[in-house]
Amino acid sequence: MKLGQATIKDIARDLNVSSSTVSRALKDYPGISDETKKRVKELAEKLNYRPNAVALSLRKSKSFTIGVIIPEVVHFFFSTVISGVEEVASANGYNVILCQTNENLNREKSSIETLVSNQIDGLLVSYSKETKDFGHFTKLMELEFPIVFFDRLPEIENTVNVTVDDFNGAYQAVKHLVQQGYTKIAHLAGPNNLAISKKRKAGYMAALEDSGIQVDENLIIECPSGTEKESYEVALKLFKDEKNRPDALFAHHDIVAAGAMMAIKSLDLRIPEDVGVVGYSNWQFSSMIDPPLSTVSQPGSKIGKKATELLLEMINGKKRNSNSSDLENVILKTELLIRKSSVRI
Amino acid sequence: MKLGQATIKDIARDLNVSSSTVSRALKDYPGISDETKKRVKELAEKLNYRPNAVALSLRKSKSFTIGVIIPEVVHFFFSTVISGVEEVASANGYNVILCQTNENLNREKSSIETLVSNQIDGLLVSYSKETKDFGHFTKLMELEFPIVFFDRLPEIENTVNVTVDDFNGAYQAVKHLVQQGYTKIAHLAGPNNLAISKKRKAGYMAALEDSGIQVDENLIIECPSGTEKESYEVALKLFKDEKNRPDALFAHHDIVAAGAMMAIKSLDLRIPEDVGVVGYSNWQFSSMIDPPLSTVSQPGSKIGKKATELLLEMINGKKRNSNSSDLENVILKTELLIRKSSVRI
DNA sequence: TTGTAGGCGTTATCAC
DNA sequence: GTGATAACGCCTACAA
Numbered sequence: 068m069k070l071g072q073a074t075i076k077d078i079a080r081d082l083n084v085s086s087s088t089v090s091r092a093l094k095d096y097p098g099i100s101d102e103t104k105k106r107v108k109e110l111a112e113k114l115n116y117r118p119n120a121v122a123l124s125l126r127k128s129k130s131f132t133i134g135v136i137i138p139e140v141v142h143f144f145f146s147t148v149i150s151g152v153e154e155v156a157s158a159n160g161y162n163v164i165l166c167q168t169n170e171n172l173n174r175e176k177s178s179i180e181t182l183v184s185n186q187i188d189g190l191l192v193s194y195s196k197e198t199k200d201f202g203h204f205t206k207l208m209e210l211e212f213p214i215v216f217f218d219r220l221p222e223i224e225n226t227v228n229v230t231v232d233d234f235n236g237a238y239q240a241v242k243h244l245v246q247q248g249y250t251k252i253a254h255l256a257g258p259n260n261l262a263i264s265k266k267r268k269a270g271y272m273a274a275l276e277d278s279g280i281q282v283d284e285n286l287i288i289e290c291p292s293g294t295e296k297e298s299y300e301v302a303l304k305l306f307k308d309e310k311n312r313p314d315a316l317f318a319h320h321d322i323v324a325a326g327a328m329m330a331i332k333s334l335d336l337r338i339p340e341d342v343g344v345v346g347y348s349n350w351q352f353s354s355m356i357d358p359p360l361s362t363v364s365q366p367g368s369k370i371g372k373k374a375t376e377l378l379l380e381m382i383n384g385k386k387r388n389s390n391s392s393d394l395e396n397v398i399l400k401t402e403l404l405i406r407k408s409s410v411r412i
Numbered sequence: 413m414k415l416g417q418a419t420i421k422d423i424a425r426d427l428n429v430s431s432s433t434v435s436r437a438l439k440d441y442p443g444i445s446d447e448t449k450k451r452v453k454e455l456a457e458k459l460n461y462r463p464n465a466v467a468l469s470l471r472k473s474k475s476f477t478i479g480v481i482i483p484e485v486v487h488f489f490f491s492t493v494i495s496g497v498e499e500v501a502s503a504n505g506y507n508v509i510l511c512q513t514n515e516n517l518n519r520e521k522s523s524i525e526t527l528v529s530n531q532i533d534g535l536l537v538s539y540s541k542e543t544k545d546f547g548h549f550t551k552l553m554e555l556e557f558p559i560v561f562f563d564r565l566p567e568i569e570n571t572v573n574v575t576v577d578d579f580n581g582a583y584q585a586v587k588h589l590v591q592q593g594y595t596k597i598a599h600l601a602g603p604n605n606l607a608i609s610k611k612r613k614a615g616y617m618a619a620l621e622d623s624g625i626q627v628d629e630n631l632i633i634e635c636p637s638g639t640e641k642e643s644y645e646v647a648l649k650l651f652k653d654e655k656n657r658p659d660a661l662f663a664h665h666d667i668v669a670a671g672a673m674m675a676i677k678s679l680d681l682r683i684p685e686d687v688g689v690v691g692y693s694n695w696q697f698s699s700m701i702d703p704p705l706s707t708v709s710q711p712g713s714k715i716g717k718k719a720t721e722l723l724l725e726m727i728n729g730k731k732r733n734s735n736s737s738d739l740e741n742v743i744l745k746t747e748l749l750i751r752k753s754s755v756r757i
Numbered sequence: 758t759t760g761t762a763g764g765c766g767t768t769a770t771c772a773c
Numbered sequence: 774g775t776g777a778t779a780a781c782g783c784c785t786a787c788a789a
Contacts, residue, residue: 071555072528074766085776090768098774120530121475122766124466125781132509132530140495141713143486143696150485153512157523162530164477165510167498178502183417185465185477185507325700351488352697355670368486419782430760435784443758467782470765 073114082106124186132162133378134182136192138170143350144367145193148217151371152191159379161188172197179203189213189378194221196258213381217374220262227381229374229397233263236363236401237270240345241317243361243403245278247412249315249343253286253305255298255327257319267319267347286313290323298326306334306342314342315409321346321353321362328356328408343409358407366399373397418459427451438463469531477507478723479527481537483515488695489712490538493562496716497536504724506533517542524548534558534723536716539566541603558726562719565607572726574719574742578608581708581746582615585690586662588706588748590623592757594660594688598631598650600643600672602664612664612692631658635668643671651679651687659687660754666691666698666707673701673753688754703752711744718742 075093079086084103092099092107093116110116124130135152137145149165156163164187166178175195182190192204192214201221208214208223217229244252254271257264272282288305290298298318306312316331318324324346328338336342338358346353349364377397420438424431429448437444437452438461455461469475480497482490494510501508509532511523520540527535537549537559546566553559553568562574589597599616602609617627633650635643643663651657661676663669669691676687683689683703691698694709722742 075768076766086766087768087777088775090766091775094768100774103774117525117529119470119766120526121466121469122781123768125464125470125765125783126767126769128781130466140485140498141488141491143488146486146491149510150512153485153510157511157519157526162509162526163511164507165494165498166502166508167495174502180462181465181502181507184462329700350696352695352700355674355697355701357702420784421782431782432761432784433759436759439784445758448758464782467765468784470767470781471783471785473765 072119073111073116074119075116077114078107078110078116081110128186130162130186130188131160132164132185132187133375133382134164134166134178134185134187134190136166136168136175136178136182136190136194138168138193138195140165140167144218144348144365147367148193148371148374151368151373152375153371154368155372155375155379161379168195170195170197176203179207183207183212189215189382191374191378192216193218196261199260213378215374215378215381217370218263222262225395227377227395229370229377229399230263231365231370231401232398233266233401234270234273236347236365236403237267237317237319238274239270239401239403240347240361240363241271241274242278243405244315244317244343244345244409245274245280247315247339247343247409249411250280251283251286251313252280252315252317252343253288253313255288255290255301255316255318255320255323257289257293258291259289264319271317285311290319293320293323295322295326295329298323299330302327302330303334306331306336316342316344318344318346321348321350321360324360324362325352325356328360338408339411343411345409349404353404354406361406361409362404364402364404366401369399373399417464418456418461419464420461422459423452423455423461426455473531475507475531475533476505477509477530477532478534478536478720478727479509479511479523479530479532481511481513481520481523481527481535481539483513483538483540485510485512489563489693489710492712493538493716493719496713496718497720498716499713500717500720500724506724513540515540515542521548524552528552528557534560534727536719536723537561538563541606544605558723560719560723560726562715563608567607570740572722572740574715574722574744575608576710576715576744576746578611578746579615579618581692581710581748582612582662582664583619584615584746584748585692585706585708586616586619587623588750589660589662589688589690589754590619590625592660592684592688592754594756595625596628596631596658597625597660597662597688598633598658600633600635600646600661600663600665600668602634602638603636604634609664616662630656635664638665638668640667640671640674643668644675647672647675648679651676651681661687661689663689663691666693666695666705669705669707670697670701673705683753684756688756690754694749698749699751706751706754707749709747709749711746714744718744 075086075089079089092104168175215227220228256268346362349362353360353362420431420434424434437449513520560572565573601613691707694707698705698707
């Protein structure tokens with residue numbers, strides 16, 4: 068910062084008053100003559116005075132800044148979350164410091180170090196795929212530091228969480244496939260250490276069972292990396308086998324679904340006539356591929372907003388980490404978007 | 413910040429030394445006995461001491477924080493830029509404060525106010541569509557405050573810019589359409605006050621002229637909002653008119669192209685046989701729609717990285733705003749990705 | 758080798 | 774009504 072920004076002291080010197088007077092005048096404190104107040108404000112205006120937020124942070128031990136730790140920015144869902152976070156934060160006078168971990172545990176840990184040493188007031192976290200131990204979070208929580216977890220929930224007690232109802236989202240998706248007359252429904256699952264993957268898988272299985280269809284473990288295939296390429300290959304193998312070929316697919320992710328669709332089409336199978344497909348997340352491209360992909364829509368921006376609102380409440384003492392309040396675990400509803408890829412009736 | 417983080421004073425008190433000794437010991441300053449150094453470091457470790465970055469900022473008038481002002485986070489191109497920025501910043505020990513303007517001038521202005529009062533060391537900017545006056549930027553630049561503009565360049569002298577070669581990107585795209593035998597090529601342009609829109613349009617026109625095709629102003633239609641819906645309607649009108657129907661389309665944006673493709677398909681025209689389409693930006697969905705969309709790929713992450721590198725150089729005094737150095741205007745190359753939507757030979 | 762004092766910009770507390 | 778002082782956490786002349 069090279070800008071010779073004017074300070075309270077400058078104003079005080081120019082006006083031959085003390086800096087306390089200036090400080091009080093600027094904030095309309097009682098006990099300052101209208102005359103002085105006016106002179107101070109005018110000069111402040113003229114010098115383009117702006118309070119130094121860093122000095123304020125130090126003085127008040129409060130930075131009006133929150134940290135966001137996120138696996139990847141380039142991810143439609145996360146970018147919508149960030150957008151929601153920024154929205155609510157800025158509306159409440161808070162800054163957002165962004166850290167992406169690239170799914171790397173060490174970066175997650177070092178991000179926390181920096182953020183904490185920057186005196187952030189609170190933290191929003193979606194942890195990395197590598198994170199299996201949550202010590203770096205619990206240490207902070209024991210000191211009553213405000214943290215809200217979103218999307219990926221850690222196995223820690225008494226956390227404040229914002230998430231979507233993954234079980235139900237998957238359940239609805241698979242039920243829909245069943246209603247469309249598909250009976251042999253495969254599942255391309257996410258990495259097993261993520262709670263969301265487990266819940267989607269559980270929803271898938273429950274929907275089958277409730278429909279009187281037996282779960283076939285051979286039809287559940289893990290796609291840990293979640294790339295298009297990976298699922299393309301997985302799906303190719305899965306659908307090549309004519310004898311055991313599934314007639315539908317529920318993917319834990321639109322990208323995974325898209326890769327699989329490419330494989331299915333390359334085998335000259337028709338979607339949705341031969342194979343029905345439903346994805347998850349409603350990526351921006353999902354409505355534009357051929358055929359448009361049915362998917363479970365997660366309200367990303369709403370998650371970001373809600374998480375930030377909760378965090379600000381915690382910061383401002385209206386809420387603690389470990390209340391019995393039911394607010395501590397907010398579960399937002401998903402929405403099943405039915406498009407062409409899964410409709411054959 | 414409720415965490416009772418240990419301070420230098422705490423360590424000093426415990427060890428019965430002065431805080432300057434602790435400060436020096438922690439930073440391996442000369443003239444501290446090994447004995448003291450060891451005791452200080454051990455206790456620091458034990459107390460989990462972390463320097464208070466806010467106090468440091470105040471002391472040094474340097475925050476190791478940069479601000480990013482961006483129109484929208486939920487935008488594939490911008491999210492890749494942000495990712496690149498975060499990458500380079502964190503590798504150099506800098507934090508990133510993110511502000512999105514939602515294309516709103518007032519938010520842009522107030523973001524700058526907050527960022528500056530937070531003593532950021534420098535600023536990366538892609539300004540809003542509403543911004544026609546750049547006073548809020550020039551005011552800072554006159555004070556030698558480091559700013560790097562990316563993607564959208566302001567009409568100000570002596571700025572440091574990172575951008576892509578939009579003219580050439582468009583030129584290549586249209587040349588490619590010509591080579592494929594399309595002759596009546598329409599252009600869905602962006603808002604005219606953005607330099608990028610102008611350059612893409614200029615590239616479009618130059619490519620036509622260089623190919624001996626006369627530019628027809630009726631085939632250039634502005635799509636200011638850039639939404640799918642808008643371009644759907646625009647394209648519907650454009651391609652309904654059988655007499656003057658174009659046989660190809662160059663859109664300033666993939667979303668715009670996608671909307672137009674839906675319109676074209678709804679008129680039972682085939683892509684690429686009847687109509688060739690090329691977009692711009694290589695959104696994630698572009699390779700997945702039907703047919704896969706040819707597009708001009710902008711190296712978003714590279715832009716973010718390069719812009720941040722330049723900014724850090726400016727911050728660290730290796731570079732000034734208004735040098736004659738040719739580094740002040742970095743133009744990165746685009747890449748034409750040829751997919752099915754534009755290939756009929 | 759270590760300590761003291763002052764200051765970065767602000768505000769709360771006490772005094773006049 | 775206003776001013777002086779101390780404090781937030783850290784660093785760095787200058788002293789000792």
